[in-house]
């Protein structure tokens with residue numbers, strides 16, 4: 040029922056606008072308000088704060104899958120980021136006062152969230168970040184900048200990784216919530232990407248922003264610990280979406296292979312096409328099985344950083360292979376924007392990069408092997 044209801048929401052409120060939002064380079068904020076009213080935002084949050092009290096990541100998985108199958112990846116990715124990636128910081132690192140302040144808006148869609156770690160000078164090497172937050176009485180003074188921030192234009196609440204002790208690496212990191220309208224908090228360009236056009240991705244600039252100490256998430260110096268705690272869930276979100284994106288691409292390709300003819304026969308009937316489709320179908324099932332296992336492990340509180348890293352790199356690599364083969368099997372039409380496989384191809388490239396690059400995922404796994 041949840042799957043059908045969410046798909047109905049996408050078909051009514053997102054699919055009809057997706058093209059227009061792709062051209063505009065951003066979705067309409069209204070989408071979040073409508074998702075909030077329909078109960079699709081912050082459903083993991085407690086009921087007293089506007090959520091549904093759902094503590095089962097399979098619901099998040101259903102939303103990730105339906106977004107891909109509806110072909111509205113870029114338009115609706117912000118919902119996944121809001122629910123799966125940002126919300127955990129507000130659920131687990133926030134005090135009761137902070138929850139009462141922020142969760143109702145997050146669940147209603149009036150407060151859109153983002154998480155800002157990456158800076159122009161650093162991405163993979165997070166502990167090398169340069170944005171500082173220096174305590175001055177009852178507030179922090181924040182200076183620095185962030186880049187590539189998903190929901191960066193729309194975001195009202197930005198979980199921002201800062202250095203409260205610039206002399207330290209990991210131990211000097213803290214998380215501050217920067218709010219829309221704070222003086223000295225400016226947004227840069229909505230970045231021009233090769234795919235994911237409807238998803239706003241922006242630079243953020245901080246010049247002497249006075250952030251009240253009440254906006255500190257978790258304890259000072261514990262920022263890196265919170266990131267380590269929550270990043271496996273972020274990576275699983277990417278993996279779930281990647282397998283679903285591969286499944287959607289496979290479906291479009293299979294259909295095309297049945298319809299398109301060459302040399303008097305459907306192109307799917309050539310042995311090369313049939314074998315390629317068979318490989319895709321097999322790999323998707325294998326990927327799905329592992330991702331499903333990781334979702335159950337997350338629900339049980341047992342998902343390790345290494346398993347999440349395995350899921351992230353393998354599922355996104357799979358997505359890359361499937362969309363590439365899908366374009367090839369579509370021939371020239373696969374290169375045309377009007378075919379969903381073309382957009383899926385352009386959108387897919389980033390999943391091997393964001394959420395920690397696939398090389399960093401292999402570092403995490405490799406280190407655990409003692410090598």
Ligand SMILES: Cc1cc2nc3c(=O)[nH]c(=O)nc-3n(C[C@H](O)[C@H](O)[C@H](O)COP(=O)(O)OP(=O)(O)OC[C@H]3O[C@@H](n4cnc5c(N)ncnc54)[C@H](O)[C@@H]3O)c2cc1C
Pocket residue numbers: 153154155156157160161162163164186187188189190232235240389392393394395396397398399402
């Ligand atoms: C569309 C998009 C959305 C994004 N959304 C967000 C967001 O919402 N919030 C956020 O904070 N960030 C976001 N990012 C940033 C993303 O997480 C980073 O781009 C990514 O972590 C890589 O960092 P980097 O770009 O600085 O690359 P670098 O760290 O400079 O890496 C460059 C290359 O070097 C390799 N490399 C680096 N270190 C090692 C190593 N130790 N071993 C092996 N290889 C290595 C990398 O794998 C990569 O191939 C987004 C990026 C994009 C493109």
